[in-house]
Amino acid sequence: MSVQFNHTIVHAKDNRESARFLAHILGLEVGPEWGPFVPVATANGVTLDFATAPAESIVLQHYAFLVSEEEFDAAYDRIRAAGIDHYADPHLKQPGEINHNHGGRGVYFMDPAGHGMEIITRAYGSHERPEAGS
Known part of the structure; x- marks a missing residue:
């Protein structure tokens, strides 16, 4: 078997709130809670297991979804309908825009x-890179 990424734990202030938020935006389902985890599974089988943690212990992470x-x-319609601040860049300098x-x-x-x-x-x-000099 080749190496595959299976799951990760995502610390949250409220595991249910964060799981529902992401599932709603991405059009996914929140799985059944097990132990301290509320899972959201992606189509390729990777699960994000949301776990409640004290706010001061949460280390902010970045998660990208293809x-x-x-x-x-x-998803973009849901983001805008919910009035969620969004940006075209990771430094949050281009509000209300998307990138290409x-x-x-x-x-x-x-x-x-x-x-x-x-x-x-x-x-x-x-993406294909342009040839040098084009």
Whole structure:
């Protein structure tokens, strides 16, 4: 078997709130709670297990999700409908915009715990680079 990423634990101020938030934006389901975890599974089988942690112990992380053009449209509509601050860049300098990096579209936003979330339609490095001198 080749190495595969299976799951990660995402610390949150409220595990249910953060799991519901991400699942809603991405059009995913919140899985059944088990122990201290509230899981959200992606299509490729990777699970984000949200766990409540004291606010002062949460280390902010970045999570990027590769989506189809249609999924991007739906997620972006939900972001705007909910009035969620969003940005074209990870430094949060281009509010209310999306980017067109790597020949696709992308947007950054924060989850309720302050983690940086990103949705993209093209994987980084997947676009064709122009020939030198073109």
